[in-house]
Amino acid sequence: xxxxxxxxxxxxxxxxxxxxxxxxxxxxxxxxxxxxxxxxxxxxxxxxxxxxxxxxxxxxxxxxxxxxxxxxxxxxxxxxxxxxxxxxxxxxxxxxxxxxxxxxxxxxxxxxxxxxxxxxxxxxxxxxxxxxxxxxxxxxxxxxxxxxxxxxxxxxxxxxxxxxxxxxxxxxxxxxxxxxxxxxxxxxxxxxxxxxxxxxxxxxxxxxxxxxxxxxxxxxxxxxxxxxxxxxxxxxxxxxxxxxxxxxxxxxxxxxxxxxxxxxxxxxxxxxxxxxxxxxxxxxxxxxxxxxxxxxxxxxxxxxxxxxxxxxxxxxxxxxxxxxxxxxxxxxxxxxxxxxxxxxxxxxxxxxxxxxxxxxxxxxxxxxxxxxx
Amino acid sequence: xxxxxxxxxxxxxxxxxxxxxxxxxxxxxxxxxxxxxxxxxxxxxxxxxxxxxxxxxxxxxxxxxxxxxxxxxxxxxxxxxxxxxxxxxxxxxxxxxxxxxxxxxxxxxxxxxxxxxxxxxxxxxxxxxxxxxxxxxxxxxxxxxxxxxxxxxxxxxxxxxxxxxxxxxxxxxxxxxxx
Amino acid sequence: xxxxxxxxxxxxxxxxxxxxxxxxxxxxxxxxxxxxxxxxxxxxxxxxxxxxxxxxxxxxxxxxxxxxxxxxxxxxxxxxxxxxxxxxxxxxxxxxxxxxxxxxxxxxxxxxxxxxxxxxxxxxxxxxxxxxxxxxxxxxxxxxxxxxxxxxxxxxxxxxxxxxxxxxxxxxxxxxxxxxxxxxxxxxxxxxxxxxxxxxxxxxxxxxxxxxxxxxxxxxxxxxxxxxxxxxxxxxxxxxxxxxxxxxxxxxxxxxxxxxxxxxxxxxxxxxxxxxxxxxxxxxxxxxxxxxxxxxxxxxxxxxxxxxxxxxxxxxxxxxxxxxxxxxxxxxxxxxxxxxxxxxxxxxxxxxxxxxxxxxxxxxxxxxxxxxxxxxxxxxxxxxxxxxxxxxxxxxxxxxxxxxxxxxxxxxxxxxxxxxxxxxxxxxxxxxxxxxxxxx
Ligand code: NA
Ligand code: NA
Numbered sequence: 001x002x003x004x005x006x007x008x009x010x011x012x013x014x015x016x017x018x019x020x021x022x023x024x025x026x027x028x029x030x031x032x033x034x035x036x037x038x039x040x041x042x043x044x045x046x047x048x049x050x051x052x053x054x055x056x057x058x059x060x061x062x063x064x065x066x067x068x069x070x071x072x073x074x075x076x077x078x079x080x081x082x083x084x085x086x087x088x089x090x091x092x093x094x095x096x097x098x099x100x101x102x103x104x105x106x107x108x109x110x111x112x113x114x115x116x117x118x119x120x121x122x123x124x125x126x127x128x129x130x131x132x133x134x135x136x137x138x139x140x141x142x143x144x145x146x147x148x149x150x151x152x153x154x155x156x157x158x159x160x161x162x163x164x165x166x167x168x169x170x171x172x173x174x175x176x177x178x179x180x181x182x183x184x185x186x187x188x189x190x191x192x193x194x195x196x197x198x199x200x201x202x203x204x205x206x207x208x209x210x211x212x213x214x215x216x217x218x219x220x221x222x223x224x225x226x227x228x229x230x231x232x233x234x235x236x237x238x239x240x241x242x243x244x245x246x247x248x249x250x251x252x253x254x255x256x257x258x259x260x261x262x263x264x265x266x267x268x269x270x271x272x273x274x275x276x277x278x279x280x281x282x283x284x285x286x287x288x289x290x291x292x293x294x295x296x297x298x299x300x301x302x303x304x305x306x307x308x309x310x311x312x313x314x315x316x317x318x319x320x321x322x323x324x325x326x327x328x329x330x331x332x333x334x335x336x337x338x339x340x341x342x343x344x345x346x347x348x349x350x351x352x353x354x355x356x357x358x359x360x361x362x363x364x365x366x367x368x369x370x371x372x373x
Numbered sequence: 374x375x376x377x378x379x380x381x382x383x384x385x386x387x388x389x390x391x392x393x394x395x396x397x398x399x400x401x402x403x404x405x406x407x408x409x410x411x412x413x414x415x416x417x418x419x420x421x422x423x424x425x426x427x428x429x430x431x432x433x434x435x436x437x438x439x440x441x442x443x444x445x446x447x448x449x450x451x452x453x454x455x456x457x458x459x460x461x462x463x464x465x466x467x468x469x470x471x472x473x474x475x476x477x478x479x480x481x482x483x484x485x486x487x488x489x490x491x492x493x494x495x496x497x498x499x500x501x502x503x504x505x506x507x508x509x510x511x512x513x514x515x516x517x518x519x520x521x522x523x524x525x526x527x528x529x530x531x532x533x534x535x536x537x538x539x540x541x542x543x544x545x546x547x548x549x550x551x552x
Numbered sequence: 553x554x555x556x557x558x559x560x561x562x563x564x565x566x567x568x569x570x571x572x573x574x575x576x577x578x579x580x581x582x583x584x585x586x587x588x589x590x591x592x593x594x595x596x597x598x599x600x601x602x603x604x605x606x607x608x609x610x611x612x613x614x615x616x617x618x619x620x621x622x623x624x625x626x627x628x629x630x631x632x633x634x635x636x637x638x639x640x641x642x643x644x645x646x647x648x649x650x651x652x653x654x655x656x657x658x659x660x661x662x663x664x665x666x667x668x669x670x671x672x673x674x675x676x677x678x679x680x681x682x683x684x685x686x687x688x689x690x691x692x693x694x695x696x697x698x699x700x701x702x703x704x705x706x707x708x709x710x711x712x713x714x715x716x717x718x719x720x721x722x723x724x725x726x727x728x729x730x731x732x733x734x735x736x737x738x739x740x741x742x743x744x745x746x747x748x749x750x751x752x753x754x755x756x757x758x759x760x761x762x763x764x765x766x767x768x769x770x771x772x773x774x775x776x777x778x779x780x781x782x783x784x785x786x787x788x789x790x791x792x793x794x795x796x797x798x799x800x801x802x803x804x805x806x807x808x809x810x811x812x813x814x815x816x817x818x819x820x821x822x823x824x825x826x827x828x829x830x831x832x833x834x835x836x837x838x839x840x841x842x843x844x845x846x847x848x849x850x851x852x853x854x855x856x857x858x859x860x861x862x863x864x865x866x867x868x869x870x871x872x873x874x875x876x877x878x879x880x881x882x883x884x885x886x887x888x889x890x891x892x893x894x895x896x897x898x899x900x901x902x903x904x905x906x907x908x909x910x911x912x913x914x915x916x917x918x919x920x921x922x923x924x925x926x927x928x929x930x931x932x933x934x935x936x937x938x939x940x941x942x943x944x945x946x947x948x949x950x951x952x953x954x955x956x957x958x959x960x961x962x963x964x965x966x967x968x969x970x971x972x973x974x975x976x977x978x979x980x981x982x983x984x985x986x987x988x989x990x991x992x
Binding site for chain 3: 393394396397398401402404405408409411412416426429430431433434436437438440441443444445447449450451452453454455457465468471476478479482483485487490511515
Binding site for chain 3: 048050077079081082083084086087090091094095096202203205206208209210212213214215234
């Protein structure tokens with residue numbers, strides 16, 4: 001149960017019922033006193049509007065309109081028609097967009113501490129990762145992002161990554177040695193290297209064909225998104241290892257937020273925190289369950305390694321965390337304390353149900369993400 | 374006046390051609406070499422470069438930065454010539470002037486933004502992931518491209534106003550026509 | 553003024569600029585920048601151009617564009633193209649209209665080792681034309697066949713247009729390449745058959761050429777080797793999973809250089825010319841691509857796109873009627889626009905409609921390329937025809953356009969075929985297991 005929401009779709013939906021209701025339009029009604037003109041928020045995304053994630057995100061935008069009593073109108077533009085995903089941070093800084101994906105992994109060297117969230121076997125699922133990352137944001141990440149002239153809209157995360165292999169079943173650590181695996185940016189490439197596999201850089205547009213033709217032997221994906229990229233059609237095996245989750249931040253325009261009246265700033269923050277959980281639970285965690293089912297139904301063999309074998313993998317990648325901590329400490333940042341705090345919070349949220357986490361987000365939203373009026 | 378324009382035009386031409394040749398003889402072959410080596414290392418030795426994608430990506434930018442000015446100077450941007458070639462001289466002069474304003478203006482806008490990005494990247498010491506190349510250097514390349522192109526259109530526009538086009542459009546060899 | 557009106561008006565402005573003779577790339581850039589300025593302000597417009605430039609210029613996959621051009625340049629400057637022509641000539645020259653058929657097949661062969669279309673005309677024209685004139689071929693047939701056959705270069709892989717289509721629509725470039733093979737062969741056969749039938753009916757059009765002995769014919773086959781080898785390395789390597797289509801471009805260049813070195817056909821001067829030409833062509837296409845992207849981004853802001861999609865869907869047309877309408881739209885746009893301008897202005901709008909109607913994105917890519925081929929040969933703006941007019945300066949333009957007409961009809965025939973039988977396009981990539989599409 002890597003998804004943290006159950007093993008069947010019914011179970012997953014029941015366990016995330018609060019988020020399901022929220023996405024259905026059942027939102028809290030915070031007080032709005034602002035009586036001026038309607039404010040337009042331009043929200044951009046690289047995915048087309050028909051994508052599963054887009055539908056969740058779009059429902060969220062309608063909720064913001066509702067929660068702001070219609071005072072914020074979201075002009076959502078899809079399919080990369082305003083900027084590409086790589087240009088998200090710049091777009092929110094320069095005013096092309098007010099809210100956009102801006103994944104730190106596309107410019108990994110611009111960040112330090114946030115990269116730690118992607119260390120192997122640290123965070124277990126999307127909604128837990130979001131809860132941890134947002135809670136640690138004011139202390140560890142705020143300056144890191146704000147130096148680039150942007151705010152963070154949400155610290156979104158994918159569900160955990162597993163290994164999809166084309167021809168060869170991976171059951172032990174020995175099996176993965178020498179396998180060519182498509183490497184994403186940041187920590188991901190390092191994990192592949194630490195396992196003794198070959199880091200192969202293939203542009204996203206060519207990834208499917210590369211795996212299909214055998215240029216790479218395997219691809220890492222979360223279960224929620226693997227079927228979207230039709231990985232289940234070309235993979236014969238999927239080895240559960242859940243190495244790490246990917247941090248896929250959304251940036252927000254600082255000018256837009258600063259120009260909002262105080263009451264709308266509060267609404268915006270409440271909404272953004274709820275949206276962060278809704279996106280994590282509603283798309284990634286639930287999608288993990290349905291995606292895995294779909295992958296299995298397509299005839300892909302699901303390989304779950306015994307605990308003892310998984311421990312060998314954890315051992316193999318352990319030096320990465322040690323190395324990361326050492327680098328942080330060398331640069332004068334509290335790497336050890338950070339990892340300890342991540343682990344403590346991870347345990348705290350792992351003990352809560354998804355509905356409890358969402359309720360906590362509504363009842364006591366994180367007030368440390370922005371500088372309010 | 375004509376002489377001054379001509380000298381300026383020639384200096385600019387030399388600069389553009391240096392850029393162009395650097396791109397053609399160094400950057401373009403370098404991209405090809407790295408890609409081939411990467412393929413061989415991956416296919417034969419199972420140990421490709423992790424940085425090849427990043428290298429290709431940034432070097433591609435330099436190809437364009439190096440090639441756009443010279444391509445522009447050679448009147449290499451395709452156009453619909455049907456009406457243009459039938460029209461009298463004054464009309465063509467007018468279109469050449471309009472073109473200089475439009476294209477010069479566009480590169481002017483790009484340059485403004487690229488200067489800001491240059492300062493931004495420099496101030497934050499941004500570097501690329503694997504090769505750790507300074508990001509500001511890439512913006513500097515884009516600014517240099519803009520300066521060359523803007524200079525070209527400025528000199529040409531001044532020349533046209535002064536009644537002398539330092540970059541006349543000549544019939545090109547068909548083997549040099551492009552898709 | 554509401555944004556939709558601004559959008560419509562700006563299309564008028566863009567067309568005026570194009571007709572005046574402002575380069576197409578800058579007509580698009582100026583219109584888009586002006587439009588964005590009116591709707592969202594000067595800061596937004598400037599940011600958008602710069603961001604688009606940056607984004608495109610650092611898109612790794614675009615490396616294929618200069619590389620596939622360089623291949624064409626090398627084939628031309630090392631006389632490998634001349635060898636190719638010579639061999640095809642010996643085999644097909646004796647057929648009715650044999651020299652014209654030779655031009656078609658030689659252009660197809662050139663297309664198999666290069667990425668563009670105009671390059672094909674400019675390279676093969678100077679070889680094909682004198683031979684046909686020597687045998688008193690009809691001017692119209694001679695020029696028309698070369699101008700049309702040049703377009704095979706963008707359908708037969710590798711193809712720069714397919715590369716760019718793949719990038720725009722996030723479809724697999726490998727699958728697009730493989731999908732282009734069968735339609736490319738069909739089109740080569742179709743063009744050849746068109747010539748054969750016309751010359752059979754009227755032998756005056758294309759008199760029979762020189763005879764060669766079987767020995768000479770077989771001896772000439774050796775001259776095909778460089779082209780054959782390069783094609784097999786490039787397409788075979790993509791298929792076998794040795795490299796990606798982007799890398800294949802660099803491999804193709806390398807293969808040609810190696811062959812040319814072995815044959816002692818290359819020197820620093822010809823290599824330098826090839827490299828420089830490649831730079832300029834790439835720069836030109838690159839600025840057009842940015843211009844097209846800017847137009848796309850501007851038009852989205854005006855709401856025109858959504859309006860068009862809603863309107864099309866509101867009509868409730870079936871897939872066939874939709875394709876008919878799209879084809880008519882392409883033919884009309886193709887009269888005035890160049891390939892890049894035409895595709896870049898339409899793909900962003902048509903692609904969602906196509907997906908909505910259940911067409912395969914790979915299939916649509918091949919369809920769009922065939923429509924783009926028509927744009928290259930139709931008056932008043934038909935680049936291939938202009939290039940040929942410069943090669944045959946004594947043949948009036950309208951005579952060339954008339955010579956192109958039968959090939960235009962043959963191309964439409966292929967369009968009908970692939971619309972009615974999409975398997976012609978999708979079968980091979982499906983067999984190779986390469987067809988995939990983004991799914992929500
Ligand atoms: Na080709
Ligand atoms: Na045309």
